[in-house]
Amino acid sequence: MLETFFFIIGGIQPRVRVLDERPARCPACGLHQARTQRIDHYLSLFFIPLIRVRTGEPFLMCDRCRQTGPGSGSEAQAAAQRPSSRCRQCSRDLPADYLFCPHCGRRL
Numbered sequence: 127m128l129e130t131f132f133f134i135i136g137g138i139q140p141r142v143r144v145l146d147e148r149p150a151r152c153p154a155c156g157l158h159q160a161r162t163q164r165i166d167h168y169l170s171l172f173f174i175p176l177i178r179v180r181t182g183e184p185f186l187m188c189d190r191c192r193q194t195g196p197g198s199g200s201e202a203q204a205a206a207q208r209p210s211s212r213c214r215q216c217s218r219d220l221p222a223d224y225l226f227c228p229h230c231g232r233r234l
């Protein structure tokens with residue numbers, strides 16, 4: 127009972143942080159619109175982030191084609207329909223057309 131209540135008012139929520147405002151070259155489309163980002167996880171209460179509980183690994187995501195996106199919401203659904211491959215370093219499932227692993231940053 128108490129646990130259910132806790133999950134309604136609080137929980138761990140991911141937040142995207144852009145680490146580098148200077149765009150780099152996107153490995154997928156070749157445009158200079160890829161930025162280094164990181165997903166940190168925060169313990170939040172009433173949807174307000176309070177404490178950072180996990181610092182994510184930096185990865186590159188292109189503003190234009192969003193090729194190495196964080197994979198949430200519609201992104202994740204689209205990814206589920208594409209053929210997938212597995213990262214050799216962290217062994218997570220990834221869409222086959224990814225050039226970099228969004229979880230550990232390894233080039234695929």
Ligand SMILES: [Zn+2]
Nearest residue numbers: 152155188191
């Ligand atoms: Zn791109």
Ligand SMILES: [Zn+2]
Nearest residue numbers: 213216227230
């Ligand atoms: Zn990986």
